Amino acid sequence: MEISTAIAPFVRASNNVFRDMLDLNIHKGQAEAEGDSFISQGFTVMVGLTGGWEGWFFLDMSQETAIKMANLMVGEDYHSIEEEEVLLAGAEIANIISGNAITDINNINSGLNIRLTPPSIFAGNNMSMFNVKLNACSVLLQSDIGNVKLNVVMKEAK
Amino acid sequence: MDVNHINAFITGLVEVSGMLGIGSLTRTGLSKREKLKTENEVNIIIGLVGDIKGNVVLSMQEKTAMNIASKMMGGMPVNEFDLMPKSALCELTNMVSGRSVSELEKIGVLTNITPPTLVHGHNLISLISQVETLVVKFAAEEGEIEFNIATEN
Numbered sequence: 001m002e003i004s005t006a007i008a009p010f011v012r013a014s015n016n017v018f019r020d021m022l023d024l025n026i027h028k029g030q031a032e033a034e035g036d037s038f039i040s041q042g043f044t045v046m047v048g049l050t051g052g053w054e055g056w057f058f059l060d061m062s063q064e065t066a067i068k069m070a071n072l073m074v075g076e077d078y079h080s081i082e083e084e085e086v087l088l089a090g091a092e093i094a095n096i097i098s099g100n101a102i103t104d105i106n107n108i109n110s111g112l113n114i115r116l117t118p119p120s121i122f123a124g125n126n127m128s129m130f131n132v133k134l135n136a137c138s139v140l141l142q143s144d145i146g147n148v149k150l151n152v153v154m155k156e157a158k
Numbered sequence: 159m160d161v162n163h164i165n166a167f168i169t170g171l172v173e174v175s176g177m178l179g180i181g182s183l184t185r186t187g188l189s190k191r192e193k194l195k196t197e198n199e200v201n202i203i204i205g206l207v208g209d210i211k212g213n214v215v216l217s218m219q220e221k222t223a224m225n226i227a228s229k230m231m232g233g234m235p236v237n238e239f240d241l242m243p244k245s246a247l248c249e250l251t252n253m254v255s256g257r258s259v260s261e262l263e264k265i266g267v268l269t270n271i272t273p274p275t276l277v278h279g280h281n282l283i284s285l286i287s288q289v290e291t292l293v294v295k296f297a298a299e300e301g302e303i304e305f306n307i308a309t310e311n
Contacts, residue, residue, distance in 0.1 A: 046275065048207070049272060050208075051270065055272065056273075056275055087194070087285045115207045115208075117212065117287075118213065118287040118288060120215075120286045120287060120308075121284060122277050123283040124282035126280060127279030127282065128277075129277055130278065131276075153273075
């Protein structure tokens with residue numbers, strides 16, 4: 001499967017999750033090739049994929065956007081990225097998006113049987129993500145709280 | 159978290175580093191991870207799915223990472239943390255987790271692993287899985303290595 005086709009279910013799932021959970025409309029950009037590494041905007045949640053596909057799903061945004069998203073989701077007023085709840089809120093969103101997307105993919109492609117790892121969160125300045133021998137594909141989503149980037153890297157398992 | 163699972167990962171790291179010639183790796187500590195901040199610039203993460211679910215992260219400072227990469231490539235000097243050392247470190251993590259997974263299989267725990275991803279950055283904050291993270295510290299000639307294990311059954 002082409003990676004640009006593979007990212008479509010993730011975009012669809014994000015659209016639904018942002019609308020239903022955060023009451024945000026998103027404007028989606030074009031799928032772009034990223035090569036084997038990409039620079040984070042400051043806050044990245046990563047969910048691993050195993051089974052018929054092997055790779056990662058990244059939800060990447062700036063730290064301000066992550067805080068705004070946590071505020072919207074929890075209804076609290078967080079100010080710092082170092083508060084654990086902000087990280088957990090981001091993880092939960094990524095978990096739901098990847099869960100929905102993978103359910104779709106597994107339903108359409110019977111036998112693929114992709115499974116997800118629990119999400120991990122990284123935040124920092126000038127952070128880069130490197131995936132050896134894999135190609136990433138990204139879609140930029142614009143919303144009222146800032147830009148959120150979806151990034152999928154995967155290969156079909158042998 | 160089962161102590162046998164932790165042992166499998168420790169065995170994996172010790173055996174692979176011995177094979178690659180990483181100098182006198184010794185275990186220096188075992189603790190729960192308490193803070194989110196990490197001073198280590200280089201973090202290589204691998205996901206696990208199956209009988210145990212979670213993530214393991216090999217984490218170290220940039221200097222250590224370059225020393226290890228240099229050792230892996232037969233003593234070739236590594237002055238910059240570019241694609242070559244990054245790729246070497248990913249390969250190291252891949253071998254460690256591959257070895258650990260086969261070690262787990264021996265005790266009847268079946269798991270699948272994801273490809274490694276290297277996260278490089280300064281002043282990082284990280285939360286690995288959402289369970290308690292165990293940190294196993296190692297010291298080698300090349301520097302200190304931290305092995306973060308966050309798994310759930």
